[in-house]
Amino acid sequence: MKIIKINKINNCRTFVDFAWPSSLQLFADYNLIYGWNGTGKTTIADILRDIERNKKSFSGNFEITLQNGVGKEVIKSDTLGSANTYLPDGLQIRIFNRTYIEENIFATNNGQINPIFFLGEENVEKQKLVETKTIEHKEAEKNLDALSTEKDAKNNQLEKLRTTGAKAIKDALIISSDNRYKNYNKNTFSDKIGEMVVGGKSTADYTKNDIELTELRQCFDSSPKETLSIPTITLPDLDSLYKSTISYLDKTVITAAIDSLKNNEILSTWVKQGLDIHQHKGYKDCQFCDQPLPEARIESIKGHFNDEYNCMIADITALIEKINNCISELSISFPSKVIICDHLNNSYVTACSDVQAVVETYSIFLSKLRESLQQKNSKPFQSFVFNELVPENGAAKLEEYINILNKHNSDCQKHSTITQEARKTYEESIVAGYLEEYKKFKQQIKDAEASILKTTENIKKLTEEIRKIEKEIKEHHKAAEQINADLLSYLGHEELKFVSKENGYIIHRFEKPTSIKELSEGEKTAIALLYFLKTLEDKSFMSNGIVVIDDPVCSMDDSSLFHAFAYIKEKTKNAKQLFILTHNFTFFRLVRRYFKSLERYKSKKISFYQTQCIKSSTRRISKIKKLDKLLEDYESEYHYLFQIICNTAEQEDSGNLADYYYIPNVARRVLESFFAFKNPHCQNLLRDSLTTDKFDLVKQQRILEFLHAHSHEDNIGAPEHDASILSETKEVMIAILDLIKAVDKDHFEGMEQCIKKANQSRS
Known part of the structure; x- marks a missing residue:
């Protein structure tokens, strides 16, 4: 049974209208509440004391929520003390505060302090049990030694791996411009490989081949270079040009052909030119023989060179010109690889070679197209066959070349980031070689630690069981004697003692009864605290109960404060749930450090809170909040x-x-x-x-x-x-x-x- 929150506190002293904030974490196994005097700590302790006694002791209303193994239960202040109100089964709670001191120590019956009972008896069967457990204890210690030796061996292997891995990375990257690799050590290696393990990737995800490693080294060893202008290059549409050429090579014109011209290319060209000259200038006489031109002859020549013929010749000529332009545009200038980023050199050289091959292939094919068209142009009345295949499209090769130039420019602009990432990738590739072995050693060490912890806990358990049984067998210490031993340790002298009397204890100073009024405040606080802590071992209080301690160091000097902390720490270690409230910052700091160690090494859940009180125009108002981070x-x-x-x-x-x-x-x-x-x-x-x-x-x-x-x-x-x-x-x-x-x-x-x-x- 645990207390998980105080739902509300209404009009209880300085708590006016408090409701547990939804953002405030619930009470944990160990809870520390810090606040100055007058901020509401005592009210919180008194509320829990009312729960302990099932009795409401002050005005106002409050409500708390308990958590048990199967669900939650709510306790309201209005129902406390009624005949039909029963506290939940299993709720064990002990409160130490000023009220407890007044009611149990310094306001006692006939000057006596209530007794604390402990039971024990000798038993033959218990002695046999001690002997059996002693043998188990020795075997467990022997097993613990073997496990510790195994763990040390695995740790040594892991240490050697860390040293070897760190040296490998330092040797590989120390010549880089990144100074951190000059101081690379096994701790740096551990951080890196631990980061990679958490990342969850496999060894293959990090491993690079020799070519990739060479490129990475070129990347982070190179100096920054200048960016380049990206050329605009368009490859001609060979399919279109090919189809146009084929259509003209296969085409013939229908004319009143003159055989002498049809079969004589030179003569045909000469006559065509002559016809154009005479028609353009309007000559009626032949400019060659100075004789009148027969009208019939002129019409015959015109019939030979008709419009269809002229159109085809013009189209072929235009297509040839287009092909010439394409050939001219295929002239590409490749920048020297010297000005390209080193890590791109190999890819760049390959891309240049591929593009050059595309240019040459395209140029040869275009030249053949042009040559066939020129033949057709000279012999327009004949059909020609073109048997060459269209080359493979080179756009992908050209795109790869342009991409490399773009990457060069991008890498130049992000040189610092690129080189840093390259070093990191190179480093991770080396570390990856140790990844699986590292995981194996870490798992083996983890398994050994788990076994050691289990065995250690078993040894501790056996030790406690043996001590407890031996104590029951050998002797029965009265609570008074134990408190006297604590007082001697706490105060450093035997001046004060608890003495058993009838059904309780009285206090002696120098072997004589003394009045409680004669005790100093520090002595009162010490006696009350030790008495309370001893009651936690009372047969009526289970070890899994709830312990609440409110300001146990009032009126104490620094020496007593540390004593008090030590006793509280020891006596409450088995509590199911612990609450400590204090205004003393030194004591707060000790408890805070102790709680954090429990969370770190014993996986205890802890929570820190503070009480705060502000003044309104009419009254002071308290609240519970999360402890400030500072x-x-x-x-x-x-x-x-x-x-x-x-x-x-x-x-x-x-x-x-x-x-x-x-x-x-x-x-x-x-x-x-x-x-x-x-x-x-x-x-x-x-x-x-x-x-x-x-x-x-x-x-x-x-x-x-x-x-x-x-x-x-x-x-x-x-x-x-x-x-x-x-x-x-x-x-x-x-x-x-x-x-x-x-x-x-x-x-x-x-x-x-x-x-x-x-x-x-x-x-």
Whole structure:
């Protein structure tokens, strides 16, 4: 049975109308609640104590939710103490707070403290059980040694692999311009191969062949080169030209052909030219023989060279000209491979060769087309056959060539990124060679660790069982004797002792009964805490119960505080669920560190919270919230308070003075902490420190007056106190930050970085 949340708290002291936020994580196995005095911690502890006793002890209403193995149960304050109200079966809860101390230690019957009972007896069967478990214990220890040796061997093999892999990468890439490979070591190798394992890809996904590795090296070893102009090249449509040519070669014209001209190319050409000259100039006499031209002869020649003939000759001539243009446009100039990126050289040379072959093939074919058309042009009355096949389309070869030029330009523009990626790919290819062996070693080590953990837990269990049985067999220690031993360890002397008397204990000082009133506050707290922790071993309280400890270090000095923490840590280690509430930052820090170690090494679920109280115009209001990231991550409360000042200085003024009631106390605490380190010699930290010549004296005086007016609880609400002055809060906080920056710039900038890091972690 566990408590998972406090659903609501209405009108219980400073909790006015609290409801558990949906964004707030539920209570875990181990819970730490931090808050200044007066922020509501005691109310939370008293609510849980009411649940423990099934009795409502103060006004207001609350409701909590419990989680058991099968579901959830809700307990409401209004039903506590009624005849028909029964707490859930299995709910075991113990609360340590001031109420517990008053009711169980210092307000006792006839001056006596209630007893704590422990049972034990000698038994022959238990002795045999001890002997059996002792043999099991020795066998387990022997097995643990063997497992540890096996794990060490696998770790050594893994270490050798890491060293070998790191050297291989360093040898391969140390000559590159990337300095990180000059310091490449086994840790760097481990980070890389671990990243690749998490990526989930196979060895084949990373492995590159020799040619690819050569290209990668050329890429990251080369210097950046200039970009090139991309030529516009269009290959002629051979199919179209071929079809046009075939159509003309097969075509003949119908004319009144003159045989002497039809069969004589030279004569035909000469007569055609002559006819054109005579017609164009309008000659009536033959310009060769100076005789009148017979009209019949002229008509006969015209019939030979009719319009169909002329059109075909014109078309053929135009087609020849088109082919000539195509041949001219096939002239391509290839840039030297020297100006091409080194890693593209091989591909570029191949592409150039392919395009050159396409150009030559195209040119030869076009020349043959042109030659056949010229023959047809000279003998238009004959049909010709063209037996050449159209070459394969070279567009793909040309596109590959253009793509390489484009990639060259792209790589030139992104040279830094390309080279970096090439080095990374090269590195991953080498690491891939160790990937499977690395996975094997890691799995073997993981299996060995699991076996070691299981065996260690078994040894621990056997040890505890043997110790417990031996304790039951050999002797029966009374609770008083055990508490006295704890008191001796805790206080360092035997001045105080618990003495059994009738049905309880009384306290002796120097072997004589003493009045509880004569005890110091520190002694009272120590006795109460040790007594409470001892009750957790009471036969009426199961080890899987819920333990709540509220401010166990009040009135303790630092030495006692550490003792208290050590005892709490030891005595509550078997609790099913633990709540610790405190206002003491030193104690908070110890518990926080302990809880985090439990989460890390024992897989315990932990949660951190804080209580916060602000003032409205009429009353103080408390709430439970997630612990601020600065309090969770840093070893100083100063970080958190500094952030509050920064937030107040940066945020827009809400216009609600209630938002600012607690800010002056925060500011005073920050400045006192700051000047305590800067000016340890000052008797009055604020008065003596706020006279520095590093910052405007008027602003310093304004800060001092503001803090004196608002940072004392008894001033708020006094007749002479003007709450409206709180409207200056934002400006004063800005002035305080400027003051700290002026006095110690390095400190200020360091705090800014811490807060920035915490804010990034929150988002």
